[in-house]
Amino acid sequence: MDQLFTPVSQTYRNSSQPDELLKPSIPSKAARETRVEFHGSSPEQALEALRSQPNYDTLLSILKYLQRGLQGKHAFDIRKPTPQSAQIIQVLVIEIVPNYWTVLRDASTGRDRGDVDVLVSCLRSLPGINALLAYLRALLKETKTDPKALGSSHAIFNSSFVLELLSKLLYADNDMRTIWDSIRLLDNSAQLRPMRQEFVSLFTSAKIVSLSAEAEDICSQAGQLKHGVWTSNAKLYIDWLGRNVVDWARSGADEDDLKLCAEITARAGRLGNSENLTSVLFAGLLLRDGNSQIAFTKLLDFSPPLEQRKIVNTVLKLLSDKYLNLKTQDDSSATSDDPVIWAASGALRIVVGNDETRKSSLVSWLTSGSGAGIGESCSIRRAAVAVFADDKEAMAVILEKSLSQFGDQLYMKHSPLLQQDAHTQVLLLSAGYVHRLAPIKLTLLLRSSSYLKAISNRISAPQNRARFLGMVVGEALSGLVHSKETKLDFKMDEMDTDEAEWYKSLIQISDRVGPLDPLRELFTSLKPASKTKPARRSKTSAQQPRKPPNQSEFVIEEIEDDEEGEDPDLVPYAKPDSDAEDSDDDPTLINRNKPKAPVYIRDLLSYFRDMENYDRQKLALTTAPTLVRRKANYGTEVSSHAEELATLLVGLQDKYDLDKFNDLRLQGMVAIVVVQPKKMGQWFAKTFFDGDYSLSQRASVLVTLGLGGREIAGFETSEYVSAAQFASKILPEKVEKHYITPSSSSRLQQSASNLKPLPPNALDNLTQSLSQTFLAPLAAEAADATTGPDALKLSSFTSRLQAQSNTPTRGKNRPRTRAIPNTTASLIASSFFFPLTSRFQAATHSASATARGILFQPYLLTLYLKTLALLLHAAGPSTLALPQMTAEFWDLLLSVRGQCVGDLSVTQAVLFGLVALLDVNETDMRGLCERHGREVVESMEWVNSIFSNTRGGDTGEGGGEENEVKMLAAGVLIRLREAVDKYQALLMGDMIGFT
Known part of the structure; x- marks a missing residue:
């Protein structure tokens, strides 16, 4: 039923x-x-x-x-x-x-x-x-x-x-x-x-x-x-896919199964996170026993040629980031008997094998215009060159290609500085191997016209760094072939520096292919330990009942004293405010055991790692900017933990919705950059391009570099500078007034009162201020002029500019860009500016579409260009590397013009970059037109089109972004036209044939 x-x-x-x-x-x-x-x-x-x-x-x-x-x-x-x-x-x-x-x-x-x-x-x-x-x-x-x-x-x-x-x-x-x-x-x-x-x-x-x-x-x-x-999670899925391929290949798979694994690996690499996939294969197969290494080689053999090249490049980056990242370029202790470098060379030898496609891929990485590990340490180049230590023909090819590229004038003019440094190291390393394998080849090469042309082009280059590298290569190679009496010696002070000696010592390095045991040990040490969440303390058990105080025989009696004997300078303490936690209805919820502020960097790190404790997170954020600055010059406490602390700050999340979280986090990162600029400037630049971070976190890295560079140059003063001084270095107030005049004391108090937290748009405010400083004199001149096309074009907004700025007209009274010592300018150029520009060009030429998509995101690209412009302005006109900085920045600005179509924010950033570039080079406009004639003419034509096609209205103050773009375009256009009219003879050769 x-x-x-x-x-x-x-x-x-x-x-x-x-x-x-x-x-x-x-x-x-x-x-x-x-x-x-x-x-x-x-x-x-x-x-x-x-x-x-x-x-x-x-x-x-x-x-x-x-x-x-x-x-x-x-x-x-x-x-x-x-x-x-x-x-x-x-x-x-x-x-x-x-x-x-x-x-x-x-x-x-x-x-x-x-x-x-x-x-x-x-x-x-x-x-x-x-x-x-x-x-x-x-x-x-x-x-x-x-x-x-x-x-x-x-x-x-x-x-x-x-x-x-x-x-x-x-x-x-x-x-x-x-x-x-x-x-x-x-x-x-x-x-x-x-x-x-x-x-x-x-x-x-x-x-x-x-x-x-x-x-x-x-x-x-x-x-x-x-x-x-x-x-x-795409990253976890790719890791799971890689582990399955590793298990499959290690299980004794036949040829058909390995072909299937190779096809899966090739297609999975196109999903994104290809670096993670290669890392899993590298650790699971290459660092295992011999059978696993054979399986890895067969996987490469069965892969398409394009995928093989991608895997070779990814393995090079993996070795550089995870295993050779502790070695720096200027490490004088980097001798030729380094087992880690030998192990890295052994891993590359297994990856390359006897396949001509992978060999040519490695040679291309060493000699191509965008290869050789830009911004990385010399260790990865040593390991890559050592793969061909026994191959005379391949080593000779590397040397000849490196030398031909080294002397190319277009390469010297347009290649990033860090790229030229990397290729110079490859040239010197390969020359040493060729001299040991076939000395006659190096002797004949030094007598060839290509070598003489390369050295002469380098010595006659306008950039100081290009001349320095040319002299280093000339002396190093001549010392291998010629005798002590006849070898080349420029007798320059630059050749007696530690850096020059380090470069010349590269020809003596002789690495070899070694076992992979050091890499296995490093991999074991780099494995993340199993992290267990700390048990939360229950609110009832956290607060233990206080024991009543022991009764004592002594009685404290209060004795009244007359008020006449009191010191008038003694101010009584105010009554303490009521604690907000005391107002809780449940007394067991009151936390009496609050943590104390950290006094050591290691304590600060432990506070940041404790994500489950609100009080520790808040204390760490508020203490970090002051503590880092205070500990900067006392031992190696900051320098040894700087990278770890910066990694925690960059990836820190606002879990508890803290007040001023972004400002405090940013101030902590700025403090790290300021106290360790040479090391951490390069680290933050690398993190911006290579780190696995969100757009907002990458933007905070750019703001850190911009504000840190300006503070190092002396343009900005943080509110934490005075707070970071030890109390022993500050005089008491009663004594200090006898040593400080009233005027200076009032100035100090006024400057201290003007210090305010950084707003979220700190770089935008600096950009607007510098733009007004650049445009106000031009607007004043246009307002005074009664005829001419410039006066007609600028008449719609000259009054607004004059109202916004009281800067006098151009001339002798115009405030000049602040000249700073060459040491500081060189630091900003080498540790902040060049790492950003060089890595950008390397990222645009990379095969990763994800990296290019992130870099060309409009907001991030705008912030990146503004950061470079502010760093260039902070370096100032007294920078020895200013010609090279100008060349790299101008090439970069012209290369991103395509991103300006339909996006006013990117257009404004490019125009501001031209503003900063022209402002810093104002005293050498003749040299600018002589060295960059085509860039001047091309920029003038592009800016003219921007000015003509941008709609700007006479709407008074706050006329919108279009008015700002039109003003910047007009200012740049006037300055470029002045230069063209004044130096027509120099530009005539570059203007012929220009369309």
């Missing part, structure tokens, strides 16, 4: 109903004794039983029957693509998982045990995963039809169940191999080929990550996701 009743409707619970109402109850012991098990022997019977709404015990019996088929105990295998298996998988996914997932999960006793694993094993196949993804896509489509009913929709609950099941299906490091083994059971080769393509497409098409991320977002909004889902 019961079989005649069929349900006519279904009712789903509201979000307010507890989850227990949907959970099928787990049978008790008495109920299990009378349970009904499935005794069928065919897939049709199993399908019929699943469709008849089985109870929990019957479901387990059916699943175990299907599991026995996976073990070969009967003929039916659910993993094979048959009509019966497709129907059973469909019922399991659509009906069983939504109704039984909760009880199956709760009945499990562990990750690898329990009833839920029986269901997972039945669905761990290509048809099972595809069915889950199809069902998840249908659920997402259903949720989009009625977004207002997310909280009560059954699709939300089912989506969360499917996400949890998917994260369990793809968890182990051998899941891909297991799934492929089930596909390989097919006897029909015609059916195996499309299954193979579908298998590769499933795991390398980002389908799993995209659907999981979308479902996780919807479930999180509805508050129904109780367990973490790792499949929505």
Whole structure:
């Protein structure tokens, strides 16, 4: 009789109903004794039983029957693509998982045990995963039809169940191999080929990550996701994919399987995070035993040539960042017997092997215009050159290409300074190897016209750094070939410096290919330790009841004293304010054991790491700017922990919504840059391009470099400078007034009162101030002029500029750019400016589309250009490297003109860069036109088009961004036209043929 009743409707619970109402109850012991098990022997019977709404015990019996088929105990295998298996998988996914997932999960006793694993094993196949993804896509489509009913929709609950099941299906490091083994059971080769393509497409098409991320977002909004889902994280998914490839290759896979792994690796590298994938393969195969290294080489052999080049470049970057990052370029102790460099060379030798494609890729990396590890230490170049230590022909090719590029005038003019330094090191290293392998080749090379032309072009170059590198190479190579009496000696003071001696010592370095044991040790030490969250103290146990004070025999008696004897300078303490925590109704919630402010850098680091403690986080943020500045000149406490502290500050999150969080975090990073400018300026520049950070975090790095550089140059003064002084260095107020005149004292008090926290748009305010300083004299001149096109063009906004600025007209009374010592200017150029420009050009030429997409994001690109302009202005006209800075910055500004189309903010940043460039070079406009004639003419034409095509209105103050762009364009255009009119003869050669 019961079989005649069929349900006519279904009712789903509201979000307010507890989850227990949907959970099928787990049978008790008495109920299990009378349970009904499935005794069928065919897939049709199993399908019929699943469709008849089985109870929990019957479901387990059916699943175990299907599991026995996976073990070969009967003929039916659910993993094979048959009509019966497709129907059973469909019922399991659509009906069983939504109704039984909760009880199956709760009945499990562990990750690898329990009833839920029986269901997972039945669905761990290509048809099972595809069915889950199809069902998840249908659920997402259903949720989009009625977004207002997310909280009560059954699709939300089912989506969360499917996400949890998917994260369990793809968890182990051998899941891909297991799934492929089930596909390989097919006897029909015609059916195996499309299954193979579908298998590769499933795991390398980002389908799993995209659907999981979308479902996780919807479930999180509805508050129904109780367990973490790792499949929505692209980085974790790529790591899982790499671990599966490693396990597959190490399991003794045959040639066909390695080809499949190579195809998966090549296509997975296009999903993004290719560096993570190569890192997993490097650590899992290359740093293992010999069999794993052979498997790694075969993976490369089966990969396309383009993917092989990408892997070689990624391995070079990986070695430089993780294993050779502790060695600096100017480390005088870097001798030729360095086991870490030898191990890195051994790893590169295994990667390159005997394949000509990978050999040419490594040679190209050493000699190409955008290669050789720009901004990295010399250790990676030593390791790369040592790969060809026994190859005479390859080493000769490296030397000849390096020398030809070294003497190219266009290369000297347009290549970044750090790029030229890297190629010079490659040239000297390869020359030393060639001299040891075939001395006659080096002798003939030094007599060739290419060598003489290269040295002469270098010595006659206008840039000081180019001349320095030319003299270093000339003396070093001549010392190898010629005798002591006839060798080249320029007798310059620059050749007696430590840097020159270090460069010339590179020709004596002779590295070799060594074992990989040092890299394995470093990898073990770099492994992140298992972090366990500190247990939170309960609010009741944190506050221990205070013991009453011991009774004493002594009695403290208060004696009244007359007020006449009191010192009038003594000011009584004010009554303390009531503690806000004392007003809590529950006295057990009051925290009396607050942490004290850290007094050592290591304590500051521990405070920042303790993310679960609000008081420590707040104390660390407020103390960091002062403590870092105070400890700067006392021992090596700051220098030894600077990078670690900077890493914590850059990645710090505002977990507790602290007041002035961004300002305090920024001030802490600025303090690190100011106290360690040579080291941390380069570190922050590298972090901006290579770090895995968000746009806001990268923007904070740029602001740190800009403000830090200006403070080093003396243009800015932080409010934490005076607070960072030790009390022993400050005179008491009564004594200080006898040594400081009233006028100076008032000035000090006034300057201290003017110190304010940095606003979020600190760089924008500095940009606007410098722009007004540049434009105000031009506007005053235009207002005084009665005729001429410039007066007509500028008449619409000269009055507003004069109202905004009281700067006098151009001439002798105009305040000049502040001249600073060459040491400070050189520091800003070498540690701040050149690392930013050089790495930008290297990133634009890299194969990573993600890096280029981040750099050309309008807001970040605008902030980047403004930072470079402010650093150039901070360096000032007395910088010895000003010609090289001007050349690199001008090339960079002209290269990003395409990003200005349709974006006024980027256009304004480019124009401000030209403003800073012309302002710093104001005293040498003749030299600017002589060295950069084509750039002057090209910039004038582009700025003229910007001025003509930008709509600017006479709307008074705050006329909008278009008015600011038009004003900047007019100022730059006037200055460039003045230079063109004055130095037409110098520019005539560059203007011929210009369109």
